[in-house]
Amino acid sequence: MRFFLGALLLLAIAAIAPMFVRLEYFYFAGFVVLQFIVLATAWNILGGFAGYVNFGTGAFFAVGAYSAVALYKAVALPLGLQILAGAATAGLLGLGVGLLTLRLRGIFFSIATIAITIILETVVMNWTYVGGAKGLPILRPTEIPLHFTNYTQWLFFVMTGIVLIAVAIARYIQTGWIGRGLRAIRDNEGAAECSGVPTLKLKLAAATVSGALMGAAGAPFAQYLSFIEPSSAFSLNYAVNALAMPIIGGTAHWIGPVIGAILLGSVQQIVTVTISSEMNVLVVGVMLVVFVVAAPEGVLGLWRRYVLKKGDE
Amino acid sequence: MKPADSSPPTNALLEINGVSKHFGGFTALDGVSIDVGKGERFGLIGPNGSGKTTLINCISGALTNDGGSIRFDGEEISRLPAYLRTRRGIARSFQIPRPFGSMSVLENLVVPLEYVAHSGSLHLADTRGEAMEILKGMGLADKADTRSNRLSQVELRKMELARAMAARPRLLISDEAMAGLSSNEISEVLEILFKLNATGISIIMIEHIMQAVMKFSQRLICLDAGRIICEGTPESIVENPDVQRAYLGA
Numbered sequence: 001m002r003f004f005l006g007a008l009l010l011l012a013i014a015a016i017a018p019m020f021v022r023l024e025y026f027y028f029a030g031f032v033v034l035q036f037i038v039l040a041t042a043w044n045i046l047g048g049f050a051g052y053v054n055f056g057t058g059a060f061f062a063v064g065a066y067s068a069v070a071l072y073k074a075v076a077l078p079l080g081l082q083i084l085a086g087a088a089t090a091g092l093l094g095l096g097v098g099l100l101t102l103r104l105r106g107i108f109f110s111i112a113t114i115a116i117t118i119i120l121e122t123v124v125m126n127w128t129y130v131g132g133a134k135g136l137p138i139l140r141p142t143e144i145p146l147h148f149t150n151y152t153q154w155l156f157f158v159m160t161g162i163v164l165i166a167v168a169i170a171r172y173i174q175t176g177w178i179g180r181g182l183r184a185i186r187d188n189e190g191a192a193e194c195s196g197v198p199t200l201k202l203k204l205a206a207a208t209v210s211g212a213l214m215g216a217a218g219a220p221f222a223q224y225l226s227f228i229e230p231s232s233a234f235s236l237n238y239a240v241n242a243l244a245m246p247i248i249g250g251t252a253h254w255i256g257p258v259i260g261a262i263l264l265g266s267v268q269q270i271v272t273v274t275i276s277s278e279m280n281v282l283v284v285g286v287m288l289v290v291f292v293v294a295a296p297e298g299v300l301g302l303w304r305r306y307v308l309k310k311g312d313e
Numbered sequence: 314m315k316p317a318d319s320s321p322p323t324n325a326l327l328e329i330n331g332v333s334k335h336f337g338g339f340t341a342l343d344g345v346s347i348d349v350g351k352g353e354r355f356g357l358i359g360p361n362g363s364g365k366t367t368l369i370n371c372i373s374g375a376l377t378n379d380g381g382s383i384r385f386d387g388e389e390i391s392r393l394p395a396y397l398r399t400r401r402g403i404a405r406s407f408q409i410p411r412p413f414g415s416m417s418v419l420e421n422l423v424v425p426l427e428y429v430a431h432s433g434s435l436h437l438a439d440t441r442g443e444a445m446e447i448l449k450g451m452g453l454a455d456k457a458d459t460r461s462n463r464l465s466q467v468e469l470r471k472m473e474l475a476r477a478m479a480a481r482p483r484l485l486i487s488d489e490a491m492a493g494l495s496s497n498e499i500s501e502v503l504e505i506l507f508k509l510n511a512t513g514i515s516i517i518m519i520e521h522i523m524q525a526v527m528k529f530s531q532r533l534i535c536l537d538a539g540r541i542i543c544e545g546t547p548e549s550i551v552e553n554p555d556v557q558r559a560y561l562g563a
């Protein structure tokens with residue numbers, strides 16, 4: 001209950017923010033951080049809870065983005081439906097990759113996610129309807145919904161909504177029997193199966209939900225930039241960040257990826273402004289190494305150890 | 314308790330017929346046939362590498378047998394995924410303990426309680442209370458909140474059994490649950506298994522500790538190099554020259 005009141009409060013804040021914060025850059029940068037919260041949360045459902053690492057977040061993100069673009073261009077689909085469509089196609093992609101590889105334990109899924117990124121990027125490069133390799137400029141709708149004064153504010157609000165849905169789903173999964181099943185899979189898949197856990201079904205469900213949320217995060221991307229091109233939609237950045245953020249925040253709890261995304265996302269925005277966007281990759285790399293070595297359970301692990309003073313019971 | 318009897322049971326719960334398993338060119342099981350009756354206490358012995366764990370893996374679904382049939386309660390199960398076999402009533406412990414290391418001991422038991430015993434009407438179940446009851450029975454109650462990767466070997470073996478019991482099986486397979494236990498602890502575990510059996514659960518015990526398995530079993534088979542070399546009551550097994558040869562290498 002507290003969780004849902006908190007979520008509503010955040011949504012309300014995002015709705016009235018334009019009355020207080022007029023600086024356009026806030027929405028522009030904030031949108032990126034929100035996008036990363038969704039990606040990190042989505043990644044963690046499979047990678048953190050079940051231990052199946054996805055290296056192809058960029059592919060799922062881009063599938064969401066390009067589904068939205070194609071439908072927007074074809075029938076001027078409204079944003080809400082673009083997001084649903086992006087989520088549906090990326091969810092199907094997750095299910096498909098899962099059906100091909102999750103019957104096997106181990107790294108086959110991870111390898112397939114790399115392959116799928118390369119394949120799909122090549123396909124989109126040659127898909128002229130959505131601009132091919134050159135990219136495609138997007139004309140945003142002229143009408144701006146609700147009381148917002150520009151479209152970026154509206155997108156910021158919508159992305160806040162997606163964040164809340166993603167986090168609510170992750171929390172629901174983690175705290176219930178599904179989450180316990182996924183954890184059992186991560187800890188010991190053979191023992192999980194012998195304890196009655198339908199491992200394949202759970203992994204497929206997690207891959208589908210995770211993929212769908214990544215697609216939802218990608219769907220508003222073209223509207224946000226007023227442009228889309230394969231190299232930015234399929235950027236390796238998404239794969240790296242979606243993996244680094246949960247690891248830095250902590251993978252065991254739904255709040256971990258949120259913390260990691262806010263932390264890493266903000267640092268990157270600051271670095272982009274003060275130094276250069278090329279430095280971002282370096283920042284992520286260094287932070288990842290530091291955390292993996294010094295705090296393998298992420299910010300959450302540090303919190304438990306130094307604030308709650310618990311061992312690792 | 315029914316008297317020790319070497320004849321195969323008429324009311325078989327588990328019927329294994331001509332099961333074989335190959336790893337590449339190596340034959341780990343070669344036409345193994347066994348019947349285990351409802352409520353029976355069944356011993357499975359054999360020297361190291363004779364195929365005992367492989368047979369258990371084929372029964373529980375961790376491996377798929379290459380030939381032969383495995384029927385449980387009258388139905389063929391040898392192509393079912395492991396989780397469905399567990400739901401039908403076959404639970405096992407692992408020879409090398411496989412805890413869910415990031416979970417507490419209690420949560421380790423909640424997994425099968427949620428996914429087997431109460432999969433269907435989970436909302437009505439007090440799975441934690443039930444898990445606690447089982448832990449008490451195993452003498453692990455004080456470890457309930459300990460993270461399971463912190464347990465000692467002995468505690469891990471007990472947890473393996475406790476977790477198998479949490480699946481509320483009709484057939485429990487214990488794969489060397491007593492290795493490394495002190496004689497007091499062995500009697501403790503034996504007593505637990507006897508009690509379980511008294512509630513009607515069939516038990517297959519794999520054990521190198523002869524004293525325990527002979528005391529426990531009503532009927533035994535001895536495997537050697539993937540074949541059954543003899544079958545009978547504990548008394549007849551100890552005296553069997555093939556068994557003595559297999560064990561002593563004479």
Ligand SMILES: Nc1ncnc2c1ncn2[C@@H]1O[C@H](COP(=O)(O)OP(=O)(O)OP(=O)(O)O)[C@@H](O)[C@H]1O
Nearest residue numbers: 336339341359360361362363364365366367368408
């Ligand atoms: N997955 C596998 N791949 C290849 N060979 C295997 C595999 N599992 C078991 N084996 C081989 O099959 C034979 C039987 O092994 P198994 O583990 O069933 O023996 P066991 O009777 O349980 O022995 P122990 O008493 O030592 O536990 C051994 O020679 C073993 O090396």
Ligand SMILES: [Mg+2]
Nearest residue numbers: 365366367408
């Ligand atoms: Mg063995």
